[in-house]
Amino acid sequence: MALHDWTIADLEAWDRRVREVVQSFRLTPYPVDFRIYDYEQMLDMHAYHMPFRYSHWSFGKTYDVQRTLKHFELTSLAYEMVVNTNPAQAFCWRDNSLPLHVLVMAHVYGHSDFFANNVWFRTLTNAAGALELFRAHADEIAAYSEDPSIPFDRIEALMDAAHALMFHRPRILGRRRETPQRQRARLVESRRAEPGEWDHLKPRDERVPPPLELDRVPLEPDEDLLRFLAEYAPLQDWERRVLEIVAKESDYFMPNVATKVMNEGWATFWHDRIFHALPERPAEFDVEYADKMSGVVVPGGLRMNPYHIGWHIWTDIYRRWEDPDPQERHDWGRRGGEGLEKLFEVRDTEDDASFIANYLTDELIARLKLFRYQWAREADGQSVYRVLDVPDPEGYEKIRRAAVMQVGNNLFPMLRVIDANYYHDRTLILEHVHDGRDLKIFEPELPLRDVRAILREKGELSGEVLVSETGEVLKHIQSIWKNPLVLQTRYDGTLLALRCDREKRITVEIG
Amino acid sequence: MSIRDYSRESAGQRAGRDRKRHRDKCREAIRQGLARLVAEQDIIGADRKGKKASFRIRAFPEFRFTFGRKTDAVGSGSSQKRGDTFRTGKGDPRKGGRAQAGSDPGDDVYEVEVTLEDVDAFLFDDLELPDFLVKQLRQIPVPDRGGMTGITRHGALSRLHRRGTVRTRLRRTQAEEFAGGAADDGFIDDDLRFRRLSERVRMASNAVLICMMDVSGSMDDSKKFLARVFFWILYRFVQSKYEHAELVFITHHATAREVNEEEFFHTMESGGTIVSSAYELALETIAHRYSPDEWNIYAFHISDGDNWQDDNRHVIETARKLLECCNLFGYGQVNPTDSFYFPVAPSMQWSTVFDVLRPLEGEFPNIGFVKIETKEDVYPQFRELMTREKVKGVRHGAS
Numbered sequence: 040m041a042l043h044d045w046t047i048a049d050l051e052a053w054d055r056r057v058r059e060v061v062q063s064f065r066l067t068p069y070p071v072d073f074r075i076y077d078y079e080q081m082l083d084m085h086a087y088h089m090p091f092r093y094s095h096w097s098f099g100k101t102y103d104v105q106r107t108l109k110h111f112e113l114t115s116l117a118y119e120m121v122v123n124t125n126p127a128q129a130f131c132w133r134d135n136s137l138p139l140h141v142l143v144m145a146h147v148y149g150h151s152d153f154f155a156n157n158v159w160f161r162t163l164t165n166a167a168g169a170l171e172l173f174r175a176h177a178d179e180i181a182a183y184s185e186d187p188s189i190p191f192d193r194i195e196a197l198m199d200a201a202h203a204l205m206f207h208r209p210r211i212l213g214r215r216r217e218t219p220q221r222q223r224a225r226l227v228e229s230r231r232a233e234p235g236e237w238d239h240l241k242p243r244d245e246r247v248p249p250p251l252e253l254d255r256v257p258l259e260p261d262e263d264l265l266r267f268l269a270e271y272a273p274l275q276d277w278e279r280r281v282l283e284i285v286a287k288e289s290d291y292f293m294p295n296v297a298t299k300v301m302n303e304g305w306a307t308f309w310h311d312r313i314f315h316a317l318p319e320r321p322a323e324f325d326v327e328y329a330d331k332m333s334g335v336v337v338p339g340g341l342r343m344n345p346y347h348i349g350w351h352i353w354t355d356i357y358r359r360w361e362d363p364d365p366q367e368r369h370d371w372g373r374r375g376g377e378g379l380e381k382l383f384e385v386r387d388t389e390d391d392a393s394f395i396a397n398y399l400t401d402e403l404i405a406r407l408k409l410f411r412y413q414w415a416r417e418a419d420g421q422s423v424y425r426v427l428d429v430p431d432p433e434g435y436e437k438i439r440r441a442a443v444m445q446v447g448n449n450l451f452p453m454l455r456v457i458d459a460n461y462y463h464d465r466t467l468i469l470e471h472v473h474d475g476r477d478l479k480i481f482e483p484e485l486p487l488r489d490v491r492a493i494l495r496e497k498g499e500l501s502g503e504v505l506v507s508e509t510g511e512v513l514k515h516i517q518s519i520w521k522n523p524l525v526l527q528t529r530y531d532g533t534l535l536a537l538r539c540d541r542e543k544r545i546t547v548e549i550g
Numbered sequence: 551m552s553i554r555d556y557s558r559e560s561a562g563q564r565a566g567r568d569r570k571r572h573r574d575k576c577r578e579a580i581r582q583g584l585a586r587l588v589a590e591q592d593i594i595g596a597d598r599k600g601k602k603a604s605f606r607i608r609a610f611p612e613f614r615f616t617f618g619r620k621t622d623a624v625g626s627g628s629s630q631k632r633g634d635t636f637r638t639g640k641g642d643p644r645k646g647g648r649a650q651a652g653s654d655p656g657d658d659v660y661e662v663e664v665t666l667e668d669v670d671a672f673l674f675d676d677l678e679l680p681d682f683l684v685k686q687l688r689q690i691p692v693p694d695r696g697g698m699t700g701i702t703r704h705g706a707l708s709r710l711h712r713r714g715t716v717r718t719r720l721r722r723t724q725a726e727e728f729a730g731g732a733a734d735d736g737f738i739d740d741d742l743r744f745r746r747l748s749e750r751v752r753m754a755s756n757a758v759l760i761c762m763m764d765v766s767g768s769m770d771d772s773k774k775f776l777a778r779v780f781f782w783i784l785y786r787f788v789q790s791k792y793e794h795a796e797l798v799f800i801t802h803h804a805t806a807r808e809v810n811e812e813e814f815f816h817t818m819e820s821g822g823t824i825v826s827s828a829y830e831l832a833l834e835t836i837a838h839r840y841s842p843d844e845w846n847i848y849a850f851h852i853s854d855g856d857n858w859q860d861d862n863r864h865v866i867e868t869a870r871k872l873l874e875c876c877n878l879f880g881y882g883q884v885n886p887t888d889s890f891y892f893p894v895a896p897s898m899q900w901s902t903v904f905d906v907l908r909p910l911e912g913e914f915p916n917i918g919f920v921k922i923e924t925k926e927d928v929y930p931q932f933r934e935l936m937t938r939e940k941v942k943g944v945r946h947g948a949s
Contacts, residue, residue, distance in 0.1 A: 047553055047554070047555060050553045051553055054553060072552050072553075072554075073552070073553040073554070074553075074554055074556050075553070075554065075555040075556060075557050076556055076557055077557035077558075079565075080556065080557065082565070083564070083565045086565060086568075087564065087565075092564070094564060094567060094568055095568060096568050096571040096572040096575060096610070097568075097572070097612055098564075098565065098568045099565060099567070099568030099569035099570070099571055099572040099573075100568075100569075100572040100609050100610060100612075102565050102568070102569055103569050103572065103573070103609070104609050133555070133557040199612075202612060203612065203613050203614055206614065207615070338626045338627025338628075339625065339626050339627065340625060340626070340627060340628075341623065341625045342623075342625065343624050343625075343626060344626070347626065348626070407626050407627070408626055408627055408628060408629060408630075409624055409625070409626045410624070410625055410626070410628075410630045411622055411623070411624055412622075412623055412624075412625055412630075413620060413621070413622055413623065414619040414620055414621075414623075415620075415635070417635070421637075422637075423635040423636060423637060424623075424635065424636050424637075425633065425634070425635045426630040426631065426632055426633060426634040426635070426636075427622070427632065428632065429630055429631060429632050434632075438624060440622075441622035441623070441624050442624045444621075444622060445622075445623065445624060451614075451615070452615045452616070452617060454615060471615075476617045476618070476620075476621040476622075477617065477618045477620065477621075478615060478616070478617060478618060479616045479617060479618040479619070480618070484618050484619055484620075508611070508613040508614065508616070509615055509616075511611075511613035512613045512614060512615055515613065
């Protein structure tokens with residue numbers, strides 16, 4: 040096809056035109072280095088996410104799984120990938136047609152603009168130094184691998200354990216980790232504060248705070264599991280470094296996780312506008328564009344497609360501020376013509392959770408036909424999904440809340456260290472902060488009464504019913520902590536604890 | 551800022567190392583659970599159940615804290631009513647079609663369902679029957695029931711032509727009424743009409759694949775697994791090239807017997823190994839049931855190379871006879887790297903079946919050898935077997 044016969048000079052010409060349009064829309068992306076990659080190179084970038092990354096088998100796994108799925112055409116290869124660096128690096132698949140390349144360039148500028156302006160990326164990642172950071176980490180891990188005094192198995196086991204915890208980053212993005220000294224000083228200071236004007240109205244136990252245990256570890260519940268372990272577990276220096284490296288890289292990627300819907304929606308919204316503003320584009324470009332665009336913003340079916348949801352929300356925000364209807368003008372005092380300013384304001388300040396909470400309106404929920412559903416087991420044992428809420432006055436808020444719970448940090452259960460019994464037997468107490476969603480604890484996922492019955496009968500879980508992968512994660516943590524640990528959670532509304540002892544045996548305590 | 555084409559540069563080497571490490575981890579896990587894997591997957595039998603094959607992509611699990619299934623999810627794009635239910639399908643859609651949890655603790659298994667035709671297309675598209683096989687591909691006349699060519703008054707009830715029958719009856723009763731005769735008395739034999747089917751003779755090609763396998767003590771599960779994968783590919787290949795393909799399974803240790811598929815892959819017997827016993831039984835089977843005039847015969851034997859040394863001479867004799875009547879006679883030696891039994895070392899003064907059969911290569915173009923060490927070897931080896939001969943054939947033609 041003629042559309043596939045392009046040269047670098049063609050791309051450069053189109054890049055110039057795209058950049059002109061980008062500027063005319065007042066977007067301010069980082070400059071972009073485009074790299075044309077072949078199929079295997081694209082797979083490689085997808086597995087590693089960065090041009091430099093330390094070695095771990097999980098990246099090889101992603102590579103092979105994606106490659107096999109692609110082989111049977113079960114997934115399609117992404118057309119591009121951008122990394123948050125300054126200058127931005129964008130990787131484009133060689134086999135894209137010329138119009139698709141143009142679409143991809145516009146899309147890439149959208150992402151890069153988001154990276155350069157969104158508060159989480161601006162404050163939490165150092166785009167200019169990112170490549171060096173990842174390269175330094177890769178070199179450091181490689182050096183440990185080559186160190187004859189460090190067995191490879193131990194590096195790998197530690198990596199596996201660190202990877203198991205890598206998404207459990209502090210909930211509040213960007214909060215600086217306090218040193219124990221600072222933390223202690225802050226807590227002491229807080230007790231010195233003068234009684235507030237209305238304190239006499241508070242219940243008595245709030246008026247008199249519990250005594251401070253200043254030698255407690257941790258002083259306050261700690262959500263940063265990787266760094267807590269690096270600081271307090273009995274480890275060698277290189278082991279601490281491995282945990283810190285995984286934590287640091289994970290921190291770098293957290294803004295991506297926290298803004299997936301916004302970011303993809305933003306890039307899609309802009310590539311659409313940029314593409315249609317391009318002068319002198321041949322008619323066959325539009326056909327190819329329409330084909331690809333319809334594939335990108337397709338409704339997600341049982342999942343939320345971030346491109347679909349994000350694109351619709353951004354389009355809706357623009358419409359509501361650029362061209363408000365009479366009702367909106369009256370109710371909210373909107374003057375119209377403020378679309379771009381509003382878009383930039385939202386781009387700069389929100390993340391997915393707030394973006395969905397604030398801008399996924401009832402009308403939009405109805406228009407996108409969003410629904411809330413849950414897995415359930417029918418009376419006949421059949422596994423089904425049951426629709427719980429549909430777009431109607433009763434359902435809007437619940438659907439919106441469910442959507443918020445499926446983005447950013449909410450994708451991962453929140454765990455924190457509440458006590459390490461540091462001056463006793465060092466049993467680590469982990470608390471799962473229950474937000475209404477049970478952890479996956481048993482395999483298969485039985486109701487608690489069935490588990491109870493088995494425990495009563497046999498005294499332990501074995502054979503058919505086992506502790507799920509949660510138990511495996513506990514073993515990973517135990518291998519770092521070296522002492523016993525306990526995970527406290529709720530299951531089916533009842534308190535439940537999983538204990539992992541020094542021999543890595545998992546026991547279940549209910550109620 | 552800049553646009554550069556990196557695609558002609560060599561791909562990063564980093565993935566190679568991590569992919570290998572991941573595969574090694576999987577292989578180790580598979581070796582430990584091998585018996586179960588072989589028992590679970592009916593590779594050859596897959597097409598009898600609705601022509602679907604599950605392709606499993608084995609991936610080593612990464613453990614994380616996750617939420618249970620009873621958590622809210624949001625879908626989009628279709629009109630639902632509150633309380634509607636829909637089937638969950640095979641996997642949890644939120645996990646990209648991953649197999650249902652619980653089926654296989656400790657293994658991350660992606661089940662990919664593809665039709666066998668897809669698999670064949672993927673495997674065999676660019677693979678033709680080798681020249682030496684095409685030459686011998688025999689066309690066999692078979693009676694063919696073609697389409698309906700008309701209506702007849704006689705035939706089996708199963709071919710009753712209902713509309714024709716009703717029409718005849720209407721015509722008859724109306725004629726009778728018109729003539730002032732009796733009222734309608736239902737169907738009579740004369741009303742019945744039947745479909746007439748054409749009876750053509752069509753040239754079809756039949757093939758039989760004779761699978762022979764050593765089941766003596768030294769063939770452990772990992773070796774049998776490799777044998778099974780090889781036989782599956784060979785069977786699918788034969789099936790895709792011929793309209794009618796049959797399978798014969800022969801196992802042997804000191805004596806040979808014909809078994810069914812189930813037994814073929816699951817029996818483990820002890821005892822010595824006399825390879826010629828299998829070849830003799832194959833010859834007997836061919837003589838009785840699969841005349842070379844009517845059948846394209848593929849015979850393949852897989853063992854770990856072990857044979858009773860005094861039998862070697864007889865092996866050559868019987869192999870020669872097989873080669874004379876078969877399109878392809880192949881021998882495969884499996885020496886899996888993860889087997890508990892060491893392969894026969896070349897340094898030992900001990901000749902494997904491979905060494906015994908090898909001299910026949912110069913004499914017969916239709917003999918083939920494969921050596922398989924891992925599952926990944928199977929398909930490349932199979933390709934080599936099919937393409938090598940083709941190249942040779944071309945060269946002969948040119949000279």
